[in-house]
Amino acid sequence: MSATGIAVFDTAVGACGIAWNERGLAGVQLPERDAQATRARLQRRYPQAPEAPPPAHVQQTIDDIAALLGGAARDFSAVALDMDGLPQFHQQVYAVARSIPAGVTLSYGDIATRLGDRSLAREVGEALGQNPFPIIVPCHRVLAAGGRIGGFSAAGGITTKLRLLGIEGAQVGEAPTLFDSLPLAARPRRR
Numbered sequence: 001m002s003a004t005g006i007a008v009f010d011t012a013v014g015a016c017g018i019a020w021n022e023r024g025l026a027g028v029q030l031p032e033r034d035a036q037a038t039r040a041r042l043q044r045r046y047p048q049a050p051e052a053p054p055p056a057h058v059q060q061t062i063d064d065i066a067a068l069l070g071g072a073a074r075d076f077s078a079v080a081l082d083m084d085g086l087p088q089f090h091q092q093v094y095a096v097a098r099s100i101p102a103g104v105t106l107s108y109g110d111i112a113t114r115l116g117d118r119s120l121a122r123e124v125g126e127a128l129g130q131n132p133f134p135i136i137v138p139c140h141r142v143l144a145a146g147g148r149i150g151g152f153s154a155a156g157g158i159t160t161k162l163r164l165l166g167i168e169g170a171q172v173g174e175a176p177t178l179f180d181s182l183p184l185a186a187r188p189r190r191r
Contacts, residue, residue, distance in 0.1 A: 002026065003049035006042045008035055009062050011069040013163060016135075017042040018065075019049055020058045024080030027132040028065070030154040065135050071167055073102055076136045086132075093127040094137040102168040105143050108150070121145075129153045140164040147172065 003019035003026040010016075014031025015038045027045060032038045039051070054062060061079050068074040077098060083091050096111045108128075112120040128139040134154060140161045144150035149172060152161035165172055 003046040005052035005054065005058075006046055006049045007051060007054045007058070007062065008039045008042065009066065010035075011066045012071070013069050013160075013167075014038070016065060016069075018054065018058060018062060019046045020054065021082055023082035023084065025058070025061065025133060025136060026082050028134050028136055030134050030160065032155045061136070068102070068135065069164075069167060076138075079136050081133055081136065087127075089123065090127040090130065093124050094131065094133070097128065097131075097137050097139055097142060100138055100141045102138075102141075103170050105141050105147075105165070105170055105172070107143050107145055107147075109145055111142060125150065135164075141168075141170065143172070 002021055004021045006017060006019045008015050008017045011031070015035035016031055017027075017029030017038045019026040019029075019042060026049075027042075029038055029042050029045070032041055042049075057080075061076070064074040064076065081094075083094070086094075092115055093111060096106075096114050100106055108121040108124045109118055111124045112118050115124070124142075125144075128142055129151065130153075131137050131139045134140065140152065142150070149158050149161060152158050154160050156163075162172065
């Protein structure tokens with residue numbers, strides 16, 4: 001995917017980046033260690049794209065990403081993405097992931113099932129690991145089987161994933177029960 005422009009912008013979790021072209025967003029970059037590292041990563045991904053003021057529709061997406069990372073609810077379902085050159089399977093995985101609302105999670109197997117073949121859970125994980133549009137395609141909302149956190153390919157790995165899920169108020173892992181506040185010896189055994 002080519003880009004005609006890139007921009008770096010501040011959010012509550014650090015400097016993010018965005019790339020665009022005439023078809024839509026070409027990519028989103030989650031924060032690196034600082035703004036310069038985020039900029040450098042964008043420039044490596046899109047070496048021909050200059051840093052430029054974003055057009056109005058891209059600026060709106062930037063504002064919405066910053067708002068979401070600050071804890072506000074935002075819907076990115078109408079944001080145009082340039083998926084030219086991405087494998088068809090990845091595009092299908094990203095379409096399902098985009099349907100996951102903030103605060104909700106699915107498993108890799110859930111997405112595979114929605115695509116018609118539960119056995120493709122590993123391939124779903126691989127597609128999400130190559131997601132060029134984090135936040136817009138909310139791969140952080142996809143967990144491993146049994147509510148385990150799974151992996152995350154952005155800088156900071158699962159710490160970043162947990163932070164994003166926390167911002168959105170998602171329940172990760174097994175929900176606490178009434179008995180979790182009791183001393184271990186007094187808790188009933190789970191079956």
